[in-house]
Amino acid sequence: MAVLLQLSDVRKSFDEGTTRRTVLDGVAATIDAGAFVVLMGRSGAGKSTLLNLISGIDRPDSGRIQYNDTDLTTLSDTERTRFRRSEIGFVFQSLNLIPTLTVAENIALPLELSGQSDTATDRVAHLLDRVGLPDRGDSYPDRLSGGEQQRVAIARALAHHPLLILADEPTGSLDYETGTQVLRLLTDLVDEHDTTLLIATHDQQLAQQADRTLTLHNGLLHDGPLSAILAA
Numbered sequence: 001m002a003v004l005l006q007l008s009d010v011r012k013s014f015d016e017g018t019t020r021r022t023v024l025d026g027v028a029a030t031i032d033a034g035a036f037v038v039l040m041g042r043s044g045a046g047k048s049t050l051l052n053l054i055s056g057i058d059r060p061d062s063g064r065i066q067y068n069d070t071d072l073t074t075l076s077d078t079e080r081t082r083f084r085r086s087e088i089g090f091v092f093q094s095l096n097l098i099p100t101l102t103v104a105e106n107i108a109l110p111l112e113l114s115g116q117s118d119t120a121t122d123r124v125a126h127l128l129d130r131v132g133l134p135d136r137g138d139s140y141p142d143r144l145s146g147g148e149q150q151r152v153a154i155a156r157a158l159a160h161h162p163l164l165i166l167a168d169e170p171t172g173s174l175d176y177e178t179g180t181q182v183l184r185l186l187t188d189l190v191d192e193h194d195t196t197l198l199i200a201t202h203d204q205q206l207a208q209q210a211d212r213t214l215t216l217h218n219g220l221l222h223d224g225p226l227s228a229i230l231a232a
Helices: 047-055 077-087 103-113 117-130 146-158 176-192 204-209 226-231
Strands: 003-016 019-032 036-040 062-067 088-091 164-168 196-200 212-217 220-223
Touching: 003 047, 019 047, 019 196, 019 212, 019 220, 036 047, 036 176, 036 204, 047 062, 047 088, 047 164, 047 196, 077 088, 088 146, 103 117, 103 146, 117 146, 146 164, 146 176, 164 176, 176 196, 212 226
Parallel strands: 036 196, 036 212, 088 164, 164 196
Antiparallel strands: 003 019, 003 062, 212 220
16 A cells, blocks of 8 residues: 655644743654544644644644655645645644635635635535535534534535545534544545545544554654553
8 A cells, every 4th residue: 555644753842931842752654545544642742733744734843744745844835735725634623614604615615725616516515415414505604513513624624635634633522422423424435535534533432443543642653552552
């Protein structure tokens, strides 16, 4: 299986008052195309930071992030934005749906930004049907339940046919039953589109469904669950 993503000695620190806290301290990993990978770790371990670096939202202090033939660490801010628009789908923890746009307009936005607006109408209709919201295209996000909003966020992430979907705690604000339904929908859609999926989560049951579990601990990335790392 081809390697889609390679992280080499990735480091990232943040200023906190008069001190500087190291979050990632030499992270290294490879992720194969088409894999379903769960990223785990305690709160504050750096899961969201790592997703932001992989997506090009942020830049590491040092190290290399290679996505296919693209070295993200050599790109300018503008180039990273263009890369993200074409290659990455991101399901944010806070969803980041635009409240002044309808559901359909939110889903169509990645298509318009990546120059695929001519396919938007059909693509949006297809995704609304797949996420079980065929009649909600003209609604605004604040008229939807939390689970429905999450479904819209998933549809938006898939709209432009990205090769990699990143999801940051996609069910953190949902009740168990709704969260289970949303995760099943996400994994089914990713499988349907032959897309690589990397989910940051605390959900142990989700980890059991994944092809691979990666855990952030003490600034490093390990294969396997935290319990195995601590027992080693």
